[in-house]
Amino acid sequence: MELTATILAAPTAPAAANPRVLIVLPSLGTSVGALWQSAATHLGEVDPATTIIGIDLPGHGRSAPVDVSAGTSEYPQLTMSDLAEAVLATIDRVLPDVAGSADASAASISVAGDSIGGAIALQLALDHGDRFDRAAVFCTGAKIGEPRGWLERAEVVATSGTPTQVTGSAQRWFGEGFMDREPEASAALLHSLQDADRFSYAALCHALASYDVRSRLAEITLPVLAVAGSEDQPTPPTKLAEIANGVSGALLEVIEGAAHLVPAEAPAVAAGLLHEFLNPDAAGATGTGEQNSATLPTASGPREASRDEVREAGMTVRRQVLSDAHVDRANAKVDDFTADFQDLITRYAWGEIWTRPGLEKRMRSAITLTAMIAGGHEAELAMHVKAAVRNGLTRDEIKEVLLQSAIYCSVPSANTAFSVASQALAEMDDEG
Known part of the structure; x- marks a missing residue:
């Protein structure tokens, strides 16, 4: 052959x-x-x-x-x-x-x-x-x-x-x-x-x-x-x-x-x-096939990059984790009152933290699920359950995160989390 x-x-x-x-x-x-x-x-x-x-x-x-x-x-x-x-x-x-x-x-x-x-x-x-x-x-x-x-x-x-x-x-x-x-x-x-x-x-x-x-x-x-x-x-x-x-x-x-x-x-x-x-050591590689001049963050300190470069890197990973459809819906709702807040979370949450190489995205998702449960943020929890699946967590692993949260965040919090997660996963099944 x-x-x-x-x-x-x-x-x-x-x-x-x-x-x-x-x-x-x-x-x-x-x-x-x-x-x-x-x-x-x-x-x-x-x-x-x-x-x-x-x-x-x-x-x-x-x-x-x-x-x-x-x-x-x-x-x-x-x-x-x-x-x-x-x-x-x-x-x-x-x-x-x-x-x-x-x-x-x-x-x-x-x-x-x-x-x-x-x-x-x-x-x-x-x-x-x-x-x-x-x-x-x-x-x-x-x-x-x-x-x-x-x-x-x-x-x-x-x-x-x-x-x-x-x-x-x-x-x-x-x-x-x-x-x-x-x-x-x-x-x-x-x-x-x-x-x-x-x-x-x-x-x-x-x-x-x-x-x-x-x-x-x-x-x-x-x-x-x-x-x-x-x-x-x-x-x-x-x-x-x-x-x-x-x-x-x-x-x-x-x-x-x-x-x-x-x-x-x-x-x-x-x-x-x-x-x-x-090219894992290349600076600024993005998932779009284009070069970004921003330096990737290191394990011990922040990137050296312009405000726009950090925002661009943040928007890239935000779309990867939450999906284009979710981000497009969020952007469609932006007005003069909310624009600065959307810019803040894109640059700092996604551009500075989610892009760091110290943790894999699936680990960051597990941490974020726990934080959403502890804070009682049900809408954000549903969004991040779906993001966790995209980042590679299996449903069994999501279940284990929720079970562990019952011990460290409270049983009532975990009970609510299981209900929210079940509905989010069912929506993903319906969406195919």
Whole structure:
């Protein structure tokens, strides 16, 4: 099984002693170019010394289909480990040319993937963690769907072809309005599905049917970024939160309004998150793919930045934690009387405190829940319960925070908190 690699973004700045390479992997039914090219172009603009290489899956894009004996429809039943090994073999084959040296091990390699591409990235982190610096997983899970469903889909596609999946994929892949806003991008993705080899697609379904690394997440030692689309049906944010909770030190980001193909639906945002993740020491990296001249706060002191820069950084993290919809509603209500207060909380609460690197966002959410309970701030508690889910707390962890508050804040306070939290979580379920 030989896969094809494509350079999506070549370096435009002098390479360092150890060339930096990002490998990107597509989802089931898409080509790497259709899914990742726009995000790679954005990322190349802010990371000009990095080479971004896309690797197509078997029978997708530019990669050859799986071997099927003439006159039969018997295709190989692949595993995720098979796919991970094929990706690694491809990296070893193309990297010497990219690195400009026969010693490809000198290169600094990270991997990012969407859906099954994210599952392959997790498998590589488990089986060959020493070969990679970082892993970013988009719209995926440690287990995706149920085996029976994948096996049934494999048989349908092997018999009738990938066009049978176009209508369903159009509904699952994209957030509301994306196909109207970006007709060319959505058409390219759906065409890549229609053009995919049916037996290769079926073989990948078999890999997903047997894939389950939930019990192994703690074995991953690489830094991991987990990115979810808020509207994703196949792999909702809870799937990415499970990864973020299972891998020590992993980060979780939820992209509002996006569904299952974040790199194509929000390419600038995806590029910004990758830039920040791949450059953890870079000052002023933001989740929008743009550079901010403000210096990030340190563990021991505040940032050195202008008032506007702090406010901009605060607005970015406020939107990440509370959602664009919430912040837009709050901003719509701002008038001359409340404007200064909104500016105050954006700059100080969000710009000075929530942006600090000393605590992960999920820890800050747990602390904030306790503070809201202790203060009896029910409306704010409901808002921060939803924010806690976006920041990676599971419902069981939220329950534990509320139980502990019964001891330290009072049983009546916890009783009210459980009622508020239950309603907030139910609203999230209703919103999908």
